[in-house]
Amino acid sequence: MRADLGDLQAFLAVARAGGFREGARVAGTSASGLSEAVRRLEARLGVRLLHRTTRSVRPTEAGARLLERLGPALGEVDAALDVVNGFRDRPAGTLRLNVPVSAARLVLPRIVPPFLAAFPDIRMEVIAEDSFVDVLAAGCDAGIRYDERLEADMIALPIGPRIQRFATAASPAYLRRHGKPQHPRDLLGHACLGGRFASGTMIAWEFEREGEVVRVDPRGPLLVSLGAATDLAVDAAIAGTGIITLFEDWLRPHLDSGALEAVLEPWWPSFSGPFLYYPGRRLVPAPLRAFIDFIRASAG
Structure with missing residues (x-):
């Protein structure tokens, strides 16, 4: 039972993306074209590969098994074809x-x-x-x-850079109202703008100075998911909502402009x-x- 390679690639794109529209965007084709290719593949194999609802698309048990084997196999096909690239x-x-x-x-x-x-x-x-x-x-x-x-x-x-730092900062207005922390433990009495990973794990703030390491669990009025909502926390810090800890390079433009002021700089930790x-x-x-x-x- 042979399946068309293009139909297999269409199924792979849809299953990985979790939908026909997103799969089409990634694959650079149309959602209707992917849908027709998957229907053709299911008809040829005689088994349903995807559960389709108005809200989501997910593999059936048979589709999951096929997906598990198909990804590495098509990867090898791409690698084999890519050998020709060496002659360009x-x-x-x-x-x-x-x-x-x-x-x-x-x-x-x-x-x-x-x-x-x-x-x-x-x-x-x-x-x-x-x-x-x-x-x-x-x-x-x-x-x-x-x-x-x-x-x-x-x-x-x-x-990229081989050494980076986490920086802690707040707006001058916030520091005028609430004072400037002198030790990481002082942050427990301040409004901290925290973050968490996609898994839901909260991010502790870590500081280091002359061999002393201090970890602080930030508490405050705003908690954001790392990545997509990070700029919201930066904007809130600039507006005076609280204190933020983030990559120094991310905060550097605002530190240089004066919109944010460095806090606890001798304690900023470095990492590779x-x-x-x-x-x-x-x-x-x-x-x-x-x-x-x-x-x-x-x-x-």
């Missing part, structure tokens, strides 16, 4: 990256424009989210994460910068190889 004057194709929102904002803007200018035949797709995912299962070629969240079987390449990571057990697609070589050359 310039690599071509799509490079898909899964990155945290902080990397999309603070790391990639310095890298992506010159890379795309150097490789005009490469198209880049960047998926920004802060939950840790299997890059292959998500249909991505590589990801960006920090070292504490890298899997053991991944190849990691430094990308992010890594580009990708599976070491498969051939590296030509667009990813070009990106890796570009990053290495830029670092040198």
